[in-house]
Amino acid sequence: MTVDATPSEAQRIRRISPWRTFLTRPEFGSIIGAVFIFTLFWALTGFTVGKGFMSWQGFAAYIEVTAQVGILGATVSLLMIAGEFDLSVGSMVGAAGLILAMCVSTYGLPVWLGLLITFAFALAIGWINGYLVVRTGLPSFIVTLGTLYMLRGAGLALTRMATNGLTIVSGVNTSTAGDPLAWLFNGTIISIGGGDFKTELVWWIVVVLVSTWVLLRTRFGNWIFAVGGNKDASRSMGVPVSRVKILLFMATALSAAIFACIQVLSFGTADVLRGTGKEFEAIITAVIGGTLLTGGYGSALGSAFGAFVLGVTQLGIYFVPGFNSDWYAFVLGLLLLVAAMLNNWILRRASGARS
Amino acid sequence: MTVLSSSVPVLEARNVSKLFGRVLALKDVSLSVRAGEVNCLLGDNGAGKSTLIKMLSGVHRPDSGTLAMDGEPITLSSPHDAQKRGIATVFQDLAVLPLMSVSRNFFLGNEPTVGVGPLRRFDIATADRVAREQMHEIGIEVRETSQLVGTMSGGERQTLAIARAEYFGARVLILDEPTSALGVKQSAIVLRHILRARARGLAVIFITHNVQHALPVGDKFTILSHGRSAGEFKRGEVSLEQLLSLMGGGSELAELATELEQLRAAGASLDAG
Numbered sequence: 001m002t003v004d005a006t007p008s009e010a011q012r013i014r015r016i017s018p019w020r021t022f023l024t025r026p027e028f029g030s031i032i033g034a035v036f037i038f039t040l041f042w043a044l045t046g047f048t049v050g051k052g053f054m055s056w057q058g059f060a061a062y063i064e065v066t067a068q069v070g071i072l073g074a075t076v077s078l079l080m081i082a083g084e085f086d087l088s089v090g091s092m093v094g095a096a097g098l099i100l101a102m103c104v105s106t107y108g109l110p111v112w113l114g115l116l117i118t119f120a121f122a123l124a125i126g127w128i129n130g131y132l133v134v135r136t137g138l139p140s141f142i143v144t145l146g147t148l149y150m151l152r153g154a155g156l157a158l159t160r161m162a163t164n165g166l167t168i169v170s171g172v173n174t175s176t177a178g179d180p181l182a183w184l185f186n187g188t189i190i191s192i193g194g195g196d197f198k199t200e201l202v203w204w205i206v207v208v209l210v211s212t213w214v215l216l217r218t219r220f221g222n223w224i225f226a227v228g229g230n231k232d233a234s235r236s237m238g239v240p241v242s243r244v245k246i247l248l249f250m251a252t253a254l255s256a257a258i259f260a261c262i263q264v265l266s267f268g269t270a271d272v273l274r275g276t277g278k279e280f281e282a283i284i285t286a287v288i289g290g291t292l293l294t295g296g297y298g299s300a301l302g303s304a305f306g307a308f309v310l311g312v313t314q315l316g317i318y319f320v321p322g323f324n325s326d327w328y329a330f331v332l333g334l335l336l337l338v339a340a341m342l343n344n345w346i347l348r349r350a351s352g353a354r355s
Numbered sequence: 356m357t358v359l360s361s362s363v364p365v366l367e368a369r370n371v372s373k374l375f376g377r378v379l380a381l382k383d384v385s386l387s388v389r390a391g392e393v394n395c396l397l398g399d400n401g402a403g404k405s406t407l408i409k410m411l412s413g414v415h416r417p418d419s420g421t422l423a424m425d426g427e428p429i430t431l432s433s434p435h436d437a438q439k440r441g442i443a444t445v446f447q448d449l450a451v452l453p454l455m456s457v458s459r460n461f462f463l464g465n466e467p468t469v470g471v472g473p474l475r476r477f478d479i480a481t482a483d484r485v486a487r488e489q490m491h492e493i494g495i496e497v498r499e500t501s502q503l504v505g506t507m508s509g510g511e512r513q514t515l516a517i518a519r520a521e522y523f524g525a526r527v528l529i530l531d532e533p534t535s536a537l538g539v540k541q542s543a544i545v546l547r548h549i550l551r552a553r554a555r556g557l558a559v560i561f562i563t564h565n566v567q568h569a570l571p572v573g574d575k576f577t578i579l580s581h582g583r584s585a586g587e588f589k590r591g592e593v594s595l596e597q598l599l600s601l602m603g604g605g606s607e608l609a610e611l612a613t614e615l616e617q618l619r620a621a622g623a624s625l626d627a628g
């Protein structure tokens with residue numbers, strides 16, 4: 001059975017325009033959303049330039065929020081594409097922060113050792129999350145809800161024991177001042193017009209780029225999509241389903257630890273309750289970024305735009321006359337609903353637009 | 356393609372049984388397939404066809420009985436193990452992932468890579484090119500290799516799964532009801548691929564509960580009924596009516612008269628292709 005036409009001829013005839021391809025990309029909605037939200041808040045603040053929302057200071061403020069939630073959002077997106085949730089990232093931020101603070105402040109360990117212990121702890125908890133999910137077959141929603149409460153409870157109890165009844169560990173700055181490793185997490189890279197852009201921005205960009213590269217350009221990334229699309233089909237094709245999931249739970253825990261180190265080394269204190277609610281913000285970031293709640297489809301790059309939408313909304317509300325931060329939760333919920341509906345629409349176009 | 360000896364089956368199940376809790380899904384069933392041969396596994400829904408081929412592809416272990424490849428007893432530890440031995444299975448319902456692109460599906464689990472160490476990456480250019488070539492050869496023009504498989508028709512998806520199995524050097528191709536969700540025309544395309552695989556020397560196990568699809572392509576017919584073997588026949592030894600009554604569907608013969616016309620049409624278009 002031979003056919004004369006060469007494949008390259010056939011492919012030239014049937015090219016789809018790059019624009020149409022873009023319209024069916026999972027991150028399409030988030031890019032539109034980011035532009036829309038930014039313009040909306042700029043409009044609500046009267047299109048002023050140079051102060052308030054549209055100033056270097058304002059920009060630095062929402063980039064800070066964006067970068068921090070974006071670090072979580074990128075890895076959470078990968079995990080969600082693989083069909084799982086991690087509700088423990090929020091309390092992991094609190095727990096990892098406490099461990100770092102106690103290491104360097106309470107026990108006087110060098111910063112490098114404190115960081116090492118913190119990251120090792122996070123990876124271990126991530127591994128446990130993943131192992132429990134693949135072993136028990138329970139929904140990750142339940143398993144990580146369990147670890148969410150266990151981490152928070154143990155964090156509170158153990159810190160009180162170690163610090164004579166306090167749940168906040170302070171005095172971290174005095175032990176880390178001038179430490180080059182600490183600078184990696186709290187250093188200022190550049191100051192423009194009174195706005196400080198800090199190393200968290202670089203962490204965010206690195207996490208997003210690595211996540212995107214892994215997802216789109218490696219074998220492991222192909223497995224992430226497959227595992228979330230259909231676990232059994234993937235296994236029958238030889239994909240190591242359990243290994244993929246466990247590694248992704250370790251990645252989300254690791255990103256929570258990075259987030260924690262940034263916060264502790266920037267503020268100089270650690271608080272068990274810090275990070276509360278971040279698990280849902282990370283999920284919202286992922287959904288706005290075009291990732292399906294049901295797995296199998298999504299984008300790590302999109303989560304960066306999702307994080308930007310979150311950051312601009314959270315900070316932008318302060319700049320709008322007559323509004324206050326009470327409205328943040330309302331707008332966040334609204335954005336989630338709109339994004340989820342938009343994702344469905346894009347997916348229908350991508351998988352149904354046959355022409 | 357060298358066929359060592361066509362008298363030794365490439366793959367066989369010898370007197371295998373399988374229990375699911377208290378349900379005896381299979382009892383004492385044997386099946387074998389040789390290179391360049393199509394063995395049609397026939398039986399009504401729930402007869403145990405899928406259970407049998409899942410044992411042959413490493414998903415289930417037989418509770419009793421043995422599996423053999425080239426006459427040697429083997430144990431299949433996982434689907435991956437079976438794949439490595441050259442047993443390619445297109446499972447019922449879960450042949451492909453609809454939210455992934457054609458080339459990502461094609462190479463799932465066998466992704467080509469370039470680079471070394473931490474920079475080792477999925478060679479997307481090669482994957483796209485090979486997937487496009489293979490799909491082209493099997494008669495499907497892929498507009499964009501980034502096209503999601505969900506946009507393809509049922510027949511095209513089955514074809515993709517078959518092309519993939521053939522490309523990765525399978526010696527045995529197992530197809531679990533590839534035509535059950537397809538129309539007459541699309542079924543004919545899949546049947547043509549089965550004949551093509553046979554011509555290339557593959558051993559093919561083709562599962563169906565549709566006798567009209569089995570008759571034109573089968574060299575051998577193995578019939579299961581309620582988890583037991585109801586006989587094995589060579590091509591020409593058995594008629595449509597006999598096969599149907601063995602499968603337990605004899606009473607529906609009347610209704611078949613019209614479908615037989617379709618069969619002849621499908622058979623004719625097969626010969627033409």
Ligand SMILES: Nc1ncnc2c1ncn2[C@@H]1O[C@H](COP(=O)(O)OP(=O)(O)O)[C@@H](O)[C@H]1O
Nearest residue numbers: 375378380398399400401402403404405406407
């Ligand atoms: N994993 C399983 N657990 C329990 N029972 C099963 C399982 N797989 C199949 N069965 C039972 O075994 C019998 C044969 O099923 P199956 O092999 O799927 O039939 P077929 O493919 O011929 O339609 C059915 O009664 C089915 O309910």
Ligand SMILES: [Mg+2]
Nearest residue numbers: 404405406447
């Ligand atoms: Mg079946």
